[in-house]
Amino acid sequence: MNTPVPVTAVDQSLLYPSVYKEFWQHFSKNKGAVAGLAFMALVVFCAIFAPWVAPHDPSEQYRDFLLTPPVWLEGGQWQFLLGTDELGRDLLSRLIQGSRLSLLIGLSSVVMSLIPGILMGLLAGFFPKILGPTIMRLMDIMLALPSLLLAVAIVAILGPGLINTVIAIAIVSLPSYVRLTRAAVMGELNRDYVTAARLAGATLPRLMFITVLPNCMAPLIVQATLSFSSAILDAAALGFLGLGVQPPTPEWGTMLASARDYIERAWWVVSLPGLTILLSVLAINLMGDGLRDALDPKLKNAA
Amino acid sequence: MFSFIARRVGLLIPTFFGITLLTFALIRLIPGDPVEVMMGERRVDPEMHAQAMERLGLNKPLYAQYIDYVGKLAHGDLGESLRTRTSVWSEFTSLFPATLELSIAALIFAGIIGLLAGVIAALRRGSLFDHGVMGISLAGYSMPIFWWGLILIMFFSVSLGWTPVSGRIDLLYDIEPKTGFMLIDTLLSDEEGSFIDALRHLILPAIVLGTIPLAVIARMTRSSMLEVLREDYVRTARAKGLSPARVVFVHGLRNALIPVLTVFGLQVGTLLAGAVLTETIFSWPGIGKWLIEAIGARDYPVVQNGILLIACLVILVNFVVDILYGFANPRIRHQR
Numbered sequence: 001m002n003t004p005v006p007v008t009a010v011d012q013s014l015l016y017p018s019v020y021k022e023f024w025q026h027f028s029k030n031k032g033a034v035a036g037l038a039f040m041a042l043v044v045f046c047a048i049f050a051p052w053v054a055p056h057d058p059s060e061q062y063r064d065f066l067l068t069p070p071v072w073l074e075g076g077q078w079q080f081l082l083g084t085d086e087l088g089r090d091l092l093s094r095l096i097q098g099s100r101l102s103l104l105i106g107l108s109s110v111v112m113s114l115i116p117g118i119l120m121g122l123l124a125g126f127f128p129k130i131l132g133p134t135i136m137r138l139m140d141i142m143l144a145l146p147s148l149l150l151a152v153a154i155v156a157i158l159g160p161g162l163i164n165t166v167i168a169i170a171i172v173s174l175p176s177y178v179r180l181t182r183a184a185v186m187g188e189l190n191r192d193y194v195t196a197a198r199l200a201g202a203t204l205p206r207l208m209f210i211t212v213l214p215n216c217m218a219p220l221i222v223q224a225t226l227s228f229s230s231a232i233l234d235a236a237a238l239g240f241l242g243l244g245v246q247p248p249t250p251e252w253g254t255m256l257a258s259a260r261d262y263i264e265r266a267w268w269v270v271s272l273p274g275l276t277i278l279l280s281v282l283a284i285n286l287m288g289d290g291l292r293d294a295l296d297p298k299l300k301n302a303a
Numbered sequence: 304m305f306s307f308i309a310r311r312v313g314l315l316i317p318t319f320f321g322i323t324l325l326t327f328a329l330i331r332l333i334p335g336d337p338v339e340v341m342m343g344e345r346r347v348d349p350e351m352h353a354q355a356m357e358r359l360g361l362n363k364p365l366y367a368q369y370i371d372y373v374g375k376l377a378h379g380d381l382g383e384s385l386r387t388r389t390s391v392w393s394e395f396t397s398l399f400p401a402t403l404e405l406s407i408a409a410l411i412f413a414g415i416i417g418l419l420a421g422v423i424a425a426l427r428r429g430s431l432f433d434h435g436v437m438g439i440s441l442a443g444y445s446m447p448i449f450w451w452g453l454i455l456i457m458f459f460s461v462s463l464g465w466t467p468v469s470g471r472i473d474l475l476y477d478i479e480p481k482t483g484f485m486l487i488d489t490l491l492s493d494e495e496g497s498f499i500d501a502l503r504h505l506i507l508p509a510i511v512l513g514t515i516p517l518a519v520i521a522r523m524t525r526s527s528m529l530e531v532l533r534e535d536y537v538r539t540a541r542a543k544g545l546s547p548a549r550v551v552f553v554h555g556l557r558n559a560l561i562p563v564l565t566v567f568g569l570q571v572g573t574l575l576a577g578a579v580l581t582e583t584i585f586s587w588p589g590i591g592k593w594l595i596e597a598i599g600a601r602d603y604p605v606v607q608n609g610i611l612l613i614a615c616l617v618i619l620v621n622f623v624v625d626i627l628y629g630f631a632n633p634r635i636r637h638q639r
Contacts, residue, residue, distance in 0.1 A: 141321035146576035274450025
């Protein structure tokens with residue numbers, strides 16, 4: 001008597017989409033964000049495969065081709081697509097090599113400030129009596145100094161160089177992570193699921209890292225993208241001031257500093273490194289905007 | 304209102320002490336001891352070294368040194384520059400007007416254009432102009448301003464020859480510094496053409512320094528204006544038959560300005576950091592260039608107390624903005 005229920009094909013479009021698919025749907029609506037992502041993918045590709053992508057060795061000096069203009073100008077050479085600098089080094093190769101440094105500085109400073117920032121933010125959120133306010137006061141003090149000036153001060157102590165640039169930028173971007181994490185944690189702590197986890201006997205580390213933290217990640221991911229772009233800008237600014245990565249390393253800001261003297265004769269030596277910085281930072285900021293809209297619709301009009 | 308201000312002052316004091324701790328640590332964290340740094344690379348004989356340590360109070364325990372440092376600060380003693388032997392305070396006060404003049408010019412530039420562009424973009428939401436303003440402001444926000452300065456110099460100074468490359472005034476003019484503001488001093492002096500010359504020196508640096516605030520203000524004005532234009536009182540004003548300009552500027556912009564003003568205040572930090580770069584590019588004799596040169600010359604008293612002074616400046620401006628905000632918005636005032 002029991003007629004078997006006919007098996008109907010499940011319409012895939014009716015199922016709730018996977019988290020990633022949903023994210024991509026939101027993200028890909030933002031054309032600027034997709035363009036930014038594409039440009040950054042190109043930069044990352046160049047950075048990873050720099051030795052193979054770059055047409056020349058970035059430190060090789062072609063003495064016969066000092067300040068050769070880019071290929072589309074009169075006097076340009078096909079072997080130097082974007083021209084050469086004052087020592088006859090291929091500009092394109094140096095820019096490609098420089099992308100490695102910039103991404104390295106950006107990535108390592110983000111990691112170095114994200115992890116302690118999240119830890120301090122969690123502590124500040126979970127211990128609102130004494131530890132929390134102490135940490136927040138400390139962060140307020142750090143915020144009182146403009147980030148570039150604080151970075152300059154830190155480099156003044158540690159001395160210029162690649163690693164010190166990373167440390168300086170990591171310290172400078174710490175407060176924003178701490179504040180964001182703390183604010184998110186405070187918002188989550190009163191939710192029922194946290195109370196439930198507490199009653200179930202979850203230990204403090206479990207509450208912190210497994211119950212609460214995953215729900216605070218959205219603003220942190222957005223902030224990480226944005227501070228990645230400001231890390232690249234600050235590193236270039238430090239390099240330009242002679243306090244960052246030292247020449248002859250092809251860092252974008254450092255390249256600009258040494259190009260200053262050729263401003264009247266060779267516009268490409270001055271324009272191209274800066275244009276690369278601008279485009280990379282712009283691409284990351286566009287991506288950040290897209291991420292923010294896709295991950296955290298509440299923040300849409302915040303900035 | 305009084306308790307609001309008192310609360311804010313209460314927050315100010317620990318922050319100030321924190322900053323002094325930071326600048327105190329700054330000098331103590333430098334590898335090698337300060338005496339060696341001051342004496343330079345020469346070999347220091349141990350007796351002189353000990354004397355110098357004694358004279359500078361460096362042989363005392365750390366907490367005593369910190370108390371000494373704060374005590375000196377309380378007496379207004381900020382030490383003297385190792386290079387020029389003049390007091391840090393007098394160097395700061397003589398250079399600060401140049402930075403202030405540049406920053407004010409930059410803010411005027413950013414404020415006027417940013418507000419106008421933001422308002423028009425909000426009124427024509429979705430138009431080509433709106434997209435253009437948003438795109439350009441995003442680019443402005445991402446701008447490496449040290450490069451932007453070089454590009455402008457290359458174009459306007461080198462190619463077109465419209466503006467001078469560096470400095471505040473041509474060497475031809477001998478302007479007596481009365482107020483420290485070159486534009487005012489040149490007006491007061493009787494040297495012909497000096498005012499125009501000072502103005503031409505000011506334009507490019509002000510544009511460069513104003514670029515990031517301009518982008519931020521344009522974006523902020525647009526979004527805050529869009530929000531206000533949706534409010535009921537704007538619809539009421541329109542329904543009353545007020546002229547569109549009156550609705551936009553009196554009813555709309557006035558209310559949209561409150562968040563924009565806060566952003567103005569927050570931009571002070573950005574301005575001072577930007578001033579470091581702008582002044583370096585244009586050889587503008589202000590505190591940014593002074594600080595960078597001091598770092599290059601390892602002139603630690605200048606670095607230490609220059610940073611202290613700048614931090615205090617930022618704290619004070621943010622404090623004033625907070626208070627003004629409290630005046631403008633009672634909800635903030637009564638928040639605990």
